[in-house]
Amino acid sequence: MEDHKIDQADEEQIDLLRLFQEFWGVFRGLFWLPVLLAVLLGAVQGFRSWRSYTPRYSSSVTFTIQMTDWALTDIGGSTNYYDKAMAEQLSKTFPYLLQSELMQSMLRQEMGTAAVNGSITAQTVPNTNLFSLKVTSTKAQDAYDILNTVIEIYPRVADYVVGSTQMNLLTVPVVAEQPDNAFRPARTVCKGAALGAVLGMLIILAFAAARRSIREPEEIRRQLNQSCLGTLPQVSFKRRSGAADQTVSIRNRRISGAFQESVRSLRIKFLRESARYKAQVVMVTSTHPGEGKTTVAVNLALTLSQNGAKVILVDLDLRKPSVKKALGLQTPSLGVPELLERGEADGEKYLIPVEGTNLSLLAGDNAAADARQQISSRHLSALLNSLRRQADFIVLDTPPCRLVADSASIARTADCTVYVLRAGAAQVPHVLDSLQLLADSGTRIMGCVLNGVQGSHSGYGYGYGYGYGYGGAYGKYSRHHKEHEEKQA
Template sequence: MEDHKIDQLDEGKIDLFRLLQEFWKAFQRLFWLPVILAVLLGAAQGLRGWRSYTPRYSSEVTFTIQMSDWTLTDIGGSSSYYDKAMAEQLSKTFPYLLQSELMQSMLRQEMGVSYLNGSITAQTVPNTNLFSLKVTSTDPQAAYDILNTVIEIYPRVADYVVGSTQMNLLTAPTVAEKPFNQFRPSRAICKGAVLGALLGMLAILAYAFTRRSIREPEEIRRELNQRCLAALPQVTFKRRGGAVDRTVSIRNKKTSGAFQESVRSLRIKFLREDKKQKAQVVMVTSTLPGEGKTTVAVNLALTLSQNGAKVILVDLDLRKPSVKKALDIQKPSRGVPELLAGKHRDVKKFLVPLEDTGLSLLAGDKPAEDARQTISSQRLTALLDTLRQEADFIVLDTPPCRLVADSAAIAQAADCTVYVLRAGVAQVPHVLDSLQLLADSGTRIMGCVLNGVQGSHGGYGYGYGYGYGYGGYYGKYSSRHKKTGENQA
């Protein structure tokens, strides 16, 4: 029971980590969304603040109030101008007098207006007869006029409530030169920008939450119900001066040892499955462009040839041929479109042997004028039947399944398919649709290759296959043994 709980916790951690991975990947693609939303909402908030902004001006004064007969003599004969009880009474009544209907009506009558263009506020210092009076208005002159009128009529209003009073001004009222609520667009713009950036990040997080892509070898079995033939690590080259071979192949000594070992692991598992399925024509495809199908096709063909097999690598991505580029071959050559369109039937004249290997290429330099018709023609099936007589394995680099239907047409002539997935790229539903399309064509899915894996999964499957050694079935492969069904010990 405890182990089960631990597994659930571990799974939750993995899900959180994957969510962060998906978020980062989505952010790299959609980083412009928070930026645009920040700019738009920042501008909108700034415009809104500017349109709703109303400048307000204030005029204020500080003064004391005392009763007209407020002169008391103590036992010693000295005069006192401060009486605590009277000060408390003035503090309580002064604000109410200002807001009373009597004060308001007298103000309007005195100023000759139907309404007051301003508001009056008052503050008192506790236990004193010190007061401050402030009038705010959208018109600085109106604020000044209302304040002076209040000072003028207050004694008359107070006379009805507390008796005769006298105001002693400590500061003189003035006309305001600038509004006290100056418009600060930077504050409104910053608030809008922060809100826009936050909404953009939340949108990216929601997008990442709905994404389901393959990132781990174990997910191929769990999500796709397919076996993982190998997991190839992400290959990077250090920046150095001068020309550097950046071809991702096992022939390039600059590629990492992890990639080299992962390709050998792919060969081991491929030959193991080939023993069961008896596949000679192997189709390599993917869901989307850029997942590394050509890289896998090239390295699969190379590693099989290094193991002693005679291999022909055919570039059937006729809309965008890339096999020669992946091998850094500059010499001009003719491919499948020229072979099928010409009158010559000698396939050997079109094959380009790769030096120091048992690998030959059937790859051209130019895209086909009508790729769909070329692939659907019966002559392509006849061509592949001819190539079967010339090699142990024929590896076909084909277009992505998600974009065009070429792969489904080619699959009918192939014995099996190796499906390439780049970690974190294609969505699971899209992959399943493409696998179903291939299955409907009658081809068998030998397994999947997870490409561009980050971390320590580059050697997935290597330890398992390596335990069998290279001397048994996984030993050197020859054309003669292929035809007789024997294996070299």
């Protein structure tokens, strides 16, 4: 029983951690949402406060009440007791007097208006014969005028109820210079902004709770029904001079041993699966840009060549070639677009050898003018068939599946597909759609590579990335997925 409780607590802790990871992933893409809602709701609340604001001015006076009927004096000749009693009685009867038709009609008649622009209140100071009147209005002059008129006619109205009285003013009414309710929108705006920020965070939390992404190797089998060929850890570089090598390849001495070992482990599983599938031409793709497919293709080709195989790496991302950049090569060269434009089926003479390896590249510098037509060209199949005679393995770096249909067309010429997943990036339904698209093309999925697995540290503390730039070539895409193609998770 105790073990079951411990396992349950561990699962809850994992679920909370997973939710936090998803929340952070969504927040990085939608961080602007709470800010935008805070600004909008703050502005709306401020505008509503301004529109509904009505200044209230008041004038007040304090006075004492004395009886003018000397028959009501006490034995000592004082009217003090009766004045207190009268004040208490007046404080009770005053609301009724104010609302009486007699008071209102006399007030309108004295002021010469059809309606009274103000409210009148009265208050008695306990245990005294002190009495106060206060008039509140939207205009300072109206409040002052109404108060003076009330002072003038009030004794006449009270005379009908409590008898003859006399008001002795202790203060003088004045015209208010400032409204009682000064316009202070800061608090209202802050409340609106806080509400907007909270609402934005709740929306992000709802998105995070609904997200289904792949973060662990076992989830590849459980949710995608695919095998995991390997995992690659997060790679970061310290901020250094621009001359420092920041290519994410196993040839870079700054890359950690954890990454090197992960690539070697990928090679072992790849060789086993390629032998089973008898695969020579292998395409590498992903769901979205920024998941590291080019990095996986480059390092897979490098590690196979280090193992003694003759490998050709072909850049078939015709809309955004990036293989040369991933290897840090700057020598001008022709790629597949140029060969297809010329109708050449023999690419051997255009191969670029990578110094110190058995790896050759067929990669250019320019994007294709009409990538869709070239991908569908019969010359592409003939070109790849000619390369089969030149190498043990041909690795194809292809575009992301979810953006364009290029990968599905290329898949018909490949023997197998290695599918790259960036941990926490693509959602499971999107991945399944892309895998189905590839399956419909007739290709076999060799397995998945989980890129960007957290917890493996390379010893460098500054994140880097290459701008993948699918916005122009493939159309607009979400900001979260076009941050950096080569930034490893």
